[in-house]
Amino acid sequence: MLDLFYLATLNTLRNTRRSLITILSIAVGCTALISFGAFINFSFEGLRETTIRTQLGHMQIYAKGYWEKRIVDPGSAKIENLSTLQKALENIPEISSVTQRLTFSGIGGIGNATVNMSVIGVDPERDEEFVDFEIVEEGRNLLIGDSDVGVIGRELAHGLGAKIGDWVTVMTTSVDGIINAVDFQIVGIVRTGSTEYDSVFVKIPIQLAQSALETDGVDRVIVLLEKTETLPIVRPKIEAALANMPEQYEFKQWDELAGFYEAVYSLYTGFFRIFAVIVSIVVMFSVANTMSMAVFERLGEIGALRAIGAPRRTMVWMFLYEGIFIGLLGSGSGVALAYGLSTLVDTFGGIPMPPPPSMSEGYQAYFPITFEVLASAVALAMTASLISSIYPSWVASRANIIEALQKK
Amino acid sequence: MGNISIRELSYAYQTDGNTLPILRAASLELPSGAFATVSGPSGSGKSTLLNLIGALDRPQHGNIKVGVVELGELSDWQLAGFRSRMIGFVFQSFHLLPVLSATENVAWPLYFQGIKRSKRMEIAREKLELVGLKGHLNKVPGKLSGGQRQRVAIARALATEPSVVLADEPTANLDRKTAEEIVVLMRSLNENAGVTFLMATHDPMVVAHALQRIELVDGKLIEQKQIQRQEVLAHA
Ligand SMILES: Nc1ncnc2c1ncn2[C@@H]1O[C@H](COP(=O)(O)OP(=O)(O)OP(=O)(O)O)[C@@H](O)[C@H]1O
Ligand SMILES: [Mg+2]
Numbered sequence: 001m002l003d004l005f006y007l008a009t010l011n012t013l014r015n016t017r018r019s020l021i022t023i024l025s026i027a028v029g030c031t032a033l034i035s036f037g038a039f040i041n042f043s044f045e046g047l048r049e050t051t052i053r054t055q056l057g058h059m060q061i062y063a064k065g066y067w068e069k070r071i072v073d074p075g076s077a078k079i080e081n082l083s084t085l086q087k088a089l090e091n092i093p094e095i096s097s098v099t100q101r102l103t104f105s106g107i108g109g110i111g112n113a114t115v116n117m118s119v120i121g122v123d124p125e126r127d128e129e130f131v132d133f134e135i136v137e138e139g140r141n142l143l144i145g146d147s148d149v150g151v152i153g154r155e156l157a158h159g160l161g162a163k164i165g166d167w168v169t170v171m172t173t174s175v176d177g178i179i180n181a182v183d184f185q186i187v188g189i190v191r192t193g194s195t196e197y198d199s200v201f202v203k204i205p206i207q208l209a210q211s212a213l214e215t216d217g218v219d220r221v222i223v224l225l226e227k228t229e230t231l232p233i234v235r236p237k238i239e240a241a242l243a244n245m246p247e248q249y250e251f252k253q254w255d256e257l258a259g260f261y262e263a264v265y266s267l268y269t270g271f272f273r274i275f276a277v278i279v280s281i282v283v284m285f286s287v288a289n290t291m292s293m294a295v296f297e298r299l300g301e302i303g304a305l306r307a308i309g310a311p312r313r314t315m316v317w318m319f320l321y322e323g324i325f326i327g328l329l330g331s332g333s334g335v336a337l338a339y340g341l342s343t344l345v346d347t348f349g350g351i352p353m354p355p356p357p358s359m360s361e362g363y364q365a366y367f368p369i370t371f372e373v374l375a376s377a378v379a380l381a382m383t384a385s386l387i388s389s390i391y392p393s394w395v396a397s398r399a400n401i402i403e404a405l406q407k408k
Numbered sequence: 409m410g411n412i413s414i415r416e417l418s419y420a421y422q423t424d425g426n427t428l429p430i431l432r433a434a435s436l437e438l439p440s441g442a443f444a445t446v447s448g449p450s451g452s453g454k455s456t457l458l459n460l461i462g463a464l465d466r467p468q469h470g471n472i473k474v475g476v477v478e479l480g481e482l483s484d485w486q487l488a489g490f491r492s493r494m495i496g497f498v499f500q501s502f503h504l505l506p507v508l509s510a511t512e513n514v515a516w517p518l519y520f521q522g523i524k525r526s527k528r529m530e531i532a533r534e535k536l537e538l539v540g541l542k543g544h545l546n547k548v549p550g551k552l553s554g555g556q557r558q559r560v561a562i563a564r565a566l567a568t569e570p571s572v573v574l575a576d577e578p579t580a581n582l583d584r585k586t587a588e589e590i591v592v593l594m595r596s597l598n599e600n601a602g603v604t605f606l607m608a609t610h611d612p613m614v615v616a617h618a619l620q621r622i623e624l625v626d627g628k629l630i631e632q633k634q635i636q637r638q639e640v641l642a643h644a
Pocket of ligand 1: 402421422423428448451453455456457608
């Protein structure tokens with residue numbers, strides 16, 4: 001077997017120019033695939049972290065039944081026994097912060113201008129980690145001890161023509177169904193990264209939100225992890241903690257809440273698949289062509305090898321190994337090229353990208369190569385090379401020995 | 409071991425609906441250790457005959473027996489095994505693998521017998537020494553002269569210690585002097601190892617060295633009178 005592979009290797013290197021072209025085409029395909037995959041991963045990791053750390057957290061915990069009733073009757077399922085729940089969650093080491101929210105939507109404005117607002121009441125003390133991802137454009141964020149102040153999204157401020165120091169009135173219905181209103185003074189104008197969110201975003205101290213809804217409860221507890229990757233380990237721990245509580249809870253993981261993220265993600269994954277198909281077709285054509293030419297040129301040798309006792313099987317393997325060898329060299333150089341490209345992009349400080357759909361910020365793209373992307377590109381190139389060598393190898397094994405020998 | 413027995417062998421090529429009969433109920437008996445030539449005009453079917461004996465093709469009628477092996481009864485797989493064990497081929501245009509050294513070329517047929525590499529290389533070196541190429545073991549065919557290449561091919565044919573060596577126009581691509589050296593080499597190998605040699609040729613010099621001289625005429629094999637080894641030696 002080793003001998004056959006050795007022979008195949010020498011035969012591949014024999015027609016240097018042709019082999020090089022084939023190897024190069026595989027390499028370029030591989031590099032493109034790896035870089036594209038790395039770019040997509042990088043971009044989605046950014047989008048994912050923004051989504052999680054500005055809006056959703058990793059997990060949201062509600063009182064049982066909240067999710068079903070959240071639109072019609074949000075007041076009926078509130079978390080009442082907050083501190084016990086918080087303590088239980090804080091015992092899980094991977095969790096970096098636990099915070100509570102009371103959210104409501106309302107209509108609000110300054111003077112005559114009124115718009116929809118998505119109001120979240122937060123505990124500034126517990127919300128520090130979320131704040132990291134909000135960029136304060138003007139003024140400041142909420143601070144511990146704030147009472148009747150709030151920060152609003154940039155687009156919302158723009159729409160209202162609001163400035164720092166203006167008073168905003170928000171109207172909503174309390175948990176008992178009574179129309180109620182609260183006032184707050186704008187202390188900051190912020191950006192969350194999502195323009196959509198920025199146009200409805202209002203953040204006020206949770207006590208103010210509770211007084212607007214006339215409740216003591218909160219509607220959700222948000223859990224933020226140190227690292228998103230630990231989510232699969234933490235999830236069962238949270239489930240266990242919740243099961244031990246006297247009250248009943250339900251929860252959602254961030255990706256169940258991030259419909260937009262999921263949609264964009266599957267769109268890009270689709271692009272990647274199409275791209276992978278194109279690359280495999282190119283590889284297959286190029287390898288099939290090279291292998292067929294090799295078989296045709298070497299019919300004389302095929303005849304001689306068969307005459308001196310080579311069974312058909314040996315001919316199949318001899319040419320399959322050539323295909324495999326070409327695939328190996330091609331994907332190997334592809335990997336090397338991809339690393340080169342990734343390093344180059346690093347050195348130049350990334351490639352500037354425009355803001356993703358509905359985001360307000362552009363970003364610097366890098367190509368951090370992950371094992372998964374690497375392995376799938378190599379596997380694809382190898383499989384394509386192997387598959388396209390099968391037919392030429394079969395032809396070689398079926399060649400009529402006498403006619404093959406008559407070829408020069 | 410290396411006796412060849414041909415009975416009523418017929419073979420015809422089919423081209424564009426025409427049948428081109430080449431062998432017509434030809435018969436032949438060659439003893440083990442023969443040093444024989446088949447001669448005849450170009451297109452008379454010499455190569456066809458050798459290909460049939462070497463199991464590169466199957467007879468259409470009649471049968472061929474090499475040693476105790478009846479070729480007609482073998483499967484494709486068994487034919488490959490038969491070629492590997494019983495037959496050595498020498499071709500007019502050498503047909504060496506250009507990427508391999510002389511030693512590796514000679515070692516290849518042993519691969520199909522599952523012999524391990526170091527042993528193969530050892531045998532190959534031995535055979536190359538036997539054909540006078542001791543100083544050229546690691547050269548690729550491209551670095552060897554025509555005569556040297558044919559010596560490598562002969563060493564390769566002998567590597568598996570076959571019973572029969574079939575040589576199709578082994579001297580046609582060589583100059584006169586080299587051609588004669590090759591024939592003398594083959595005859596000495598025939599004498600020393602007792603391997604049957606059957607050569608297709610229209611070179612009178614080759615025929616002159618042969619002990620059995622067979623003519624292929626109108627699809628029949630006609631053996632000239634058996635020549636004694638001494639006569640040939642005296643002649644040469
Ligand atoms: N594969 C084939 N298909 C059809 N006809 C063939 C084939 N091979 C050989 N022939 C024909 O069969 C006849 C015998 O061919 P063969 O090669 O056996 O002759 P030969 O005696 O070896 O000739 P030469 O001295 O030129 O080598 C020739 O007329 C040739 O054209
Ligand atoms: Mg011929």
